[in-house]
Amino acid sequence: MLNYRHLYYFWVVTKEGGFARAAERLDMAVQTISAQVRELEKMLGHQLLKPAGRGVAMTEAGQAAFARAEEIFQLGQLIPDEVREAASGKIARLAVGMSDGISKLAAHALLEPVLATPSLRLVCHEGEFEQLLAELALHHLDLVLAGQPAPRNPDLRLTSERLVESPVEWYGPAAHVHKADVNQFPQSLDRLPVLLPTGHSALRPALDRWFEAQGLRPRIVGEFEDSALLAVFAARGLGVFPVSRFGASDVGLMRGLRLLGRSPDVKEEIHAIRSRRGQHHPLVLQIIAAARS
Numbered sequence: 001m002l003n004y005r006h007l008y009y010f011w012v013v014t015k016e017g018g019f020a021r022a023a024e025r026l027d028m029a030v031q032t033i034s035a036q037v038r039e040l041e042k043m044l045g046h047q048l049l050k051p052a053g054r055g056v057a058m059t060e061a062g063q064a065a066f067a068r069a070e071e072i073f074q075l076g077q078l079i080p081d082e083v084r085e086a087a088s089g090k091i092a093r094l095a096v097g098m099s100d101g102i103s104k105l106a107a108h109a110l111l112e113p114v115l116a117t118p119s120l121r122l123v124c125h126e127g128e129f130e131q132l133l134a135e136l137a138l139h140h141l142d143l144v145l146a147g148q149p150a151p152r153n154p155d156l157r158l159t160s161e162r163l164v165e166s167p168v169e170w171y172g173p174a175a176h177v178h179k180a181d182v183n184q185f186p187q188s189l190d191r192l193p194v195l196l197p198t199g200h201s202a203l204r205p206a207l208d209r210w211f212e213a214q215g216l217r218p219r220i221v222g223e224f225e226d227s228a229l230l231a232v233f234a235a236r237g238l239g240v241f242p243v244s245r246f247g248a249s250d251v252g253l254m255r256g257l258r259l260l261g262r263s264p265d266v267k268e269e270i271h272a273i274r275s276r277r278g279q280h281h282p283l284v285l286q287i288i289a290a291a292r293s
Contacts, residue, residue: 004072006040009033010048011069014062018055040065094283095123097132099146101201102270104228106164106247107145110270113290114283133158136273142281144273147202157276163291164246164270168203170260171231171248172240177258185261186214192260193239194218198225203268207242210266231257244268 013022013033023030041048048062058066094114098107114120125132125141133150135141136158144150149160170185171177172192181188189211197204211218221239224230227247234241240260246268272288274281 003040003043006036006043007065007069008073009036010040010062011066011073013037013049013056014058014066014069021055090119091121092117092119092283093121093123094143094281095125095141097125097127097135097141097144099129099132099144099148100126100225101197101203102145102147102227103197103201103203103244103247103268104226105231105249106166106227106244106268106270108228109246109249110145110163110287110291114286117283120283133273136275139275139277142274142277143284143287146271146273147269149271150273158273159276159279160271160273161288162269163272163288164244165267166244166246168207168242168263168266168268169245169248170240170242170263171257172234172260173237173256174258175237176240177260182260186216186263188260189216189218189240192218193221195222195224195230195234195239195241196220197227197230197242198223200225201227203242203244203266206266207263210263213265242266246270 009022009026012026013019016022016025019030019034019037023033026033037049044061044065046061047059048065049056050059050062051057096111098104111122115122125135127135129146129148132141132144132146136144145163149162150158170189176192181192196207199205222230222233224233227243230241231243233239235257242263244267245262272284272291274284279285
């Protein structure tokens with residue numbers, strides 16, 4: 001097992017640039033700290049530090065160890081404040097998982113009803129659908145927003161509810177969206193640079209089928225996993241892009257984007273997936289109630 005005290009001494013030596021300054025910071029003897037670091041090197045089987053002038057420098061192995069130590073001890077420094085806040089009962093914590101490919105603009109609109117909650121601590125994780133369901137089943141997440149319902153699996157004990165079924169609209173910068181393009185939509189998509197979600201998105205196959213049904217072969221200039229990033233690039237003039245009508249409320253915050261047209265036959269779905277414990281989380285209930293209304 002890794003001795004975290006030894007790792008801590010190594011981390012301090014590296015941060016301070018030498019054993020003498022580390023000993024001064026820790027109020028310990030140089031020999032004691034040096035011995036502890038040697039024990040760490042012996043356990044890991046690699047030299048971590050080497051002499052450099054009056055101080056020390058990291059070897060390549062030391063750089064790898066330091067990168068992880070930096071993460072560990074920076075997180076450790078947060079523990080006292082988080083424990084104090086949790087004990088006070090003042091923190092309203094909400095952990096939400098967002099599956100790859102769902103519109104982040106729509107997800108933000110779904111979460112908006114709880115964003116003004118006093119002392120809210122919102123934690124958002126993005127990942128693959130199956131991974132998020134496992135985290136939800138282990139109660140590491142309170143809610144998962146996904147483009148599909150949870151599979152039928154009695155062992156997971158999860159419930160799903162469709163919150164959004166919203167038709168798709170097309171937006172773009174004023175430099176691309178002219179009156180003629182609006183009047184000739186959707187054929188105008190063949191003349192405009194187009195930004196699309198990647199295949200991670202459940203929306204992409206529906207868009208591809210719609211293009212084929214309309215006889216369109218758009219010139220795709222960019223593909224994005226993150227819909228919010230896609231909208232940013234569109235706002236900077238790269239091209240026009242699709243977004244669900246529900247998520248388009250956030251698009252209005254981006255100066256210069258204009259409505260090009262609507263694809264009512266293409267819809268984006270977002271499902272809320274909860275564990276049994278999550279069914280009683282007050283913020284989750286508020287999100288679902290707002291979406292229903």
